[in-house]
Amino acid sequence: MKPSLIIIGLGNPGKSYEKTRHNTGFSAVSVIAKHFGTGPWKDRPKYNAHVAEGRILTMPILLVQPQTYMNISGETVRKMIDFYKLRPTDQMLIICDDVDLPCGTIRLRKQGSAGTHNGLKSIVEQIGEEFPRLRIGIGPKPDGEDLATWVLSIPSKEEQDQINDALQKIPDTVQEYIME
Numbered sequence: 001m002k003p004s005l006i007i008i009g010l011g012n013p014g015k016s017y018e019k020t021r022h023n024t025g026f027s028a029v030s031v032i033a034k035h036f037g038t039g040p041w042k043d044r045p046k047y048n049a050h051v052a053e054g055r056i057l058t059m060p061i062l063l064v065q066p067q068t069y070m071n072i073s074g075e076t077v078r079k080m081i082d083f084y085k086l087r088p089t090d091q092m093l094i095i096c097d098d099v100d101l102p103c104g105t106i107r108l109r110k111q112g113s114a115g116t117h118n119g120l121k122s123i124v125e126q127i128g129e130e131f132p133r134l135r136i137g138i139g140p141k142p143d144g145e146d147l148a149t150w151v152l153s154i155p156s157k158e159e160q161d162q163i164n165d166a167l168q169k170i171p172d173t174v175q176e177y178i179m180e
Contacts, residue, residue: 005061005091020151021155048068049067056174072122073123074119095135104162107137
């Protein structure tokens with residue numbers, strides 16, 4: 001199946017990162033798979049990713065969790081765009097966490113800078129800034145806290161509840177994006 005849209009959730013592979021703030025993108029595509037998936041997650045070594053097929057309305061989609069570390073997510077993105085011959089501007093959607101948004105906030109932009117997000121920086125290095133991204137707020141780091149330590153930590157119960165509320169809105173948000 002050639003997807004009309006690939007939806008790539010950013011995160012880090014492995015159990016030790018599974019519940020961290022920085023894996024919110026992985027969580028988002030897992031929620032999308034529950035709503036719109038048509039098959040199981042499969043390992044795809046040629047992309048260095050886990051993928052699952054799905055369908056939103058009549059549109060075939062491919063859900064992706066890169067199995068590179070966050071800082072080199074762009075490698076998986078580049079391989080997939082080249083293989084499927086997709087236009088990043090309208091056939092790809094990146095979903096990731098964002099420390100510059102209040103916890104539980106969702107923001108969709110058609111393009112923009114990477115900001116402080118190393119996964120987005122890696123993608124920008126590979127394909128440029130012109131791709132849509134859906135950011136999920138994980139809240140700002142506390143004063144004096146190291147940014148890497150903060151994003152790789154596990155949210156408090158209250159923060160996780162806010163993130164979970166945002167994650168439940170993701171399938172509808174993505175469907176609305178596709179309908180536009």
